[in-house]
Amino acid sequence: MNQHTMKLKIDGIEVECVEGSTILTAAKAIGINIPTLCYLDGLTPYGGCRLCLVEVSGTSKLFPACATPVASGMEVTTQSPKLYEYRKMVLQTLLAERTHICAVCIANDHCELQAIANQHGVDHVFYERNWSSNKIDSTHNFLVIDPNRCILCTRCVRVCDELEGVHTLDLKFRGKNTDVIMDQDEPWVKACSCTSCRKCAKVCPVGAIYIEGENIEYTKDPDVAAFIVERRKRLK
Amino acid sequence: MKDDKRRGLLEKVLKDHGYQESALLEILHGAQEIYGFLDKELLTEIAGVLNLPPSQVYGVATFYSFFKLRKPGEHVVTACLGTACYVKGVEPIIAAIEEEFHLKRGGSTEDGKLSILQTRCIGACAMAPIISIDDVIIGKATKEVVIKHIKQVLGETKAEAV
Ligand code: SF4
Ligand code: SF4
Ligand code: FES
Numbered sequence: 001m002n003q004h005t006m007k008l009k010i011d012g013i014e015v016e017c018v019e020g021s022t023i024l025t026a027a028k029a030i031g032i033n034i035p036t037l038c039y040l041d042g043l044t045p046y047g048g049c050r051l052c053l054v055e056v057s058g059t060s061k062l063f064p065a066c067a068t069p070v071a072s073g074m075e076v077t078t079q080s081p082k083l084y085e086y087r088k089m090v091l092q093t094l095l096a097e098r099t100h101i102c103a104v105c106i107a108n109d110h111c112e113l114q115a116i117a118n119q120h121g122v123d124h125v126f127y128e129r130n131w132s133s134n135k136i137d138s139t140h141n142f143l144v145i146d147p148n149r150c151i152l153c154t155r156c157v158r159v160c161d162e163l164e165g166v167h168t169l170d171l172k173f174r175g176k177n178t179d180v181i182m183d184q185d186e187p188w189v190k191a192c193s194c195t196s197c198r199k200c201a202k203v204c205p206v207g208a209i210y211i212e213g214e215n216i217e218y219t220k221d222p223d224v225a226a227f228i229v230e231r232r233k234r235l236k
Numbered sequence: 237m238k239d240d241k242r243r244g245l246l247e248k249v250l251k252d253h254g255y256q257e258s259a260l261l262e263i264l265h266g267a268q269e270i271y272g273f274l275d276k277e278l279l280t281e282i283a284g285v286l287n288l289p290p291s292q293v294y295g296v297a298t299f300y301s302f303f304k305l306r307k308p309g310e311h312v313v314t315a316c317l318g319t320a321c322y323v324k325g326v327e328p329i330i331a332a333i334e335e336e337f338h339l340k341r342g343g344s345t346e347d348g349k350l351s352i353l354q355t356r357c358i359g360a361c362a363m364a365p366i367i368s369i370d371d372v373i374i375g376k377a378t379k380e381v382v383i384k385h386i387k388q389v390l391g392e393t394k395a396e397a398v
Contacts, residue, residue, distance in 0.1 A: 167289030172298040184276045184294040193289065 008074040023054060023065040023076055034078050035087060035116050037094075037205055038153035039066035042225030043162055046154050051090050051116070054078045062086065084120065091117045096127040097176075098134075099148040100206075107207025110217050113151060114206075134179065140188035142212045143201060147179050150208040155222075156180060156200035163228050168194040180208075199224060245270045250285055257286045264297055268342065272312075272353045273304040302342070308351035309344040311389050313382075316366040318357025326365035330354070332379035337386065349390055 004019040010027050017026045022045065027034055038049040047067035054065045057075040065078070077083070094100075094113060102108050117123075134147035154171065157180065161167040168191050172181045182191035201209045202221040211219045249266035253259035263282060268274055274297050283293040297303045315321070315330045330352065334340055337350055344351040360366055363375025367382050369389055374382060 161289070167291060170289065170291035170295040172295055174299050181291055181294065184279060184290050185298075191291075193291075 006070060006072040008070050008072065008076065010076045011078055017070055019070075021070050023063065023068050023070055023074075024052060026070050027065065027076070027078060032078055034065045035119070036066055037112060037116065037151065038155065040155050040158075040203055040222055040225050042227070042229040043155065043158040043203075046158065049090065049094070049151070049153055051087055053083060053086060053090075055080060055083065088120050088122055091120055091122045092125045092127055094151050095122070095125045096129045098130065098132040098150065105149060105207045106210050106216050107149070107220075110220055111207060112205035112222075130176070137182075137188050138212065139190070140194075141196065142214075143188060143196065143198065143209065144212055145180065145188065145209050147208065149206050150180060151206055152178055152180075153205060155203045155205065156209055159199045159203050159225055163225060164195060164197050164199050166193045166195055169200060242270050250282075255285060257288050260286060260288065260293065260296060261300075264293075264303060268303060269354075272308055272342075272351075273306060275305065275307075304343060306344075308353060309348045311350050311370055311386070313350065313352045313386060314368045315341075315352065315354050316356075316358050316364070316368075317354045318361065318364075320357070320361035320364035321366055324364040326367070326377075329365060329367060329377055329379045329382055332383065333386065336383050350386065 005016050006019055007014060007016050008026065009015070010023070010030065010032055013030055013032075015026050015030050017029060024034055024036065024039065024045075034052045034054065036049070036052045038046045039052060045067040047064045050064060052065040053062040054068075055077040056063055057077070062083075065076075091113070095117065100113070102111070102114050105111065108114070132148045136144065136146045136148075138144045152171065157169045157171065160169045168182050170181055171178050172185055173179065182188050183193055188194065198211065198219070201211050201219050202224045204210075204220075205222065207216065210216050246267055249263055249270070253263055260282075263286070264274060267278060267282060271278060276294075279293050279297055280290055282288075283290040286293075297305060313333060315326050315333075317326065330341055333352055337345055339345045339350060339352060341352050341354055358366060358368075360373070360375065363373075365377050367374050367377045369382070369385055372385070374385060
């Protein structure tokens with residue numbers, strides 16, 4: 001099978017990739033790392049966090065690399081002072097949106113948000129912080145969700161739907177009232193569609209979903225999504 | 237689930253949309269028109285019929301502020317939108333209530349004391365336009381009479397609360 005390939009330039013390097021690839025995967029193929037948060041290998045791109053924004057020549061608009069398909073002749077810039085500032089801004093808004101206090105978080109040192117913020121020198125939040133105090137749900141036998149640490153990346157929603165296949169999780173409301181829900185906003189223990197597979201806890205980039213009593217270092221396993229997708233190919 | 241007549245209407249809405257999950261929004265609209273609000277029981281049922289995850293249906297229903305998930309307010313004004321009532325001018329009465337009490341049709345006042353719903357013909361066309369306030373039916377309604385009555389009803393609540 002011959003798939004249509006196309007050529008483009010990323011940070012001045014020529015890349016050839018198959019039609020339908022995203023800028024993110026094309027960049028990865030040549031070893032260029034674009035920061036991401038909501039994106040996860042193995043799950044459908046969501047394009048929600050805007051951390052992966054890149055510049056495309058010929059337009060002043062920025063594009064999310066994880067959700068933008070490549071086009072022939074495209075010239076992409078993934079690193080620039082403008083993008084760096086922009087990403088810092090995104091990180092700060094994420095941190096300001098809820099109650100992110102690394103020092104008392106279970107995911108301290110094992111948090112993707114914290115790591116990327118560090119890489120970008122974000123040690124301060126210059127926006128007024130919205131100290132959320134949403135209720136923690138620890139009704140489940142071992143899974144806990146603390147919405148105050150959630151960045152609404154929907155990784156958990158997607159892994160539950162696309163890989164576990166039960167779609168227990170979704171989002172309710174919108175804007176600043178948005179939250180992850182189990183079934184129809186039930187306490188987790190009452191969400192009967194949940195199989196307790198823990199995939200949501202494995203892929204959560206922050207400390208929002210975790211396993212009671214387990215060192216989060218062992219819980220986190222964001223690669224699980226790509227792993228499952230790979231393994232499933234054997235079934236076909 | 238609820239009474240049979242409404243159930244039949246819901247069934248018709250579902251059927252008209254071919255039980256398609258892509259018609260979820262239209263179906264939720266229809267269901268709210270029939271029941272006045274969408275409670276979990278109703279959403280579960282719709283999710284089941286469309287074979288959609290309940291969390292997804294709930295997510296959609298809460299995304300749009302148009303959808304009401306809670307019971308209507310303490311006092312419910314129901315305006316008949318049947319042909320006769322419409323012709324006899326129920327519309328300006330609804331508009332006047334909305335303006336006077338700061339609420340929108342299908343919704344409730346912020347304090348949850350008053351809601352206004354619309355229904356289809358209630359079968360008393362000779363008395364059109366018809367507005368009911370809780371269990372009291374006002375025939376040949378005018379905005380003055382209706383608003384006065386609502387104020388009375390709301391006033392009573394206040395008196396009780398003190
Ligand atoms: S444990 Fe598994 S089934 Fe339950 S919510 Fe998380 S991903 Fe979904
Ligand atoms: S709970 Fe975790 S995985 Fe789910 S949306 Fe929030 S941050 Fe993302
Ligand atoms: S990683 Fe691309 S928008 Fe979140």
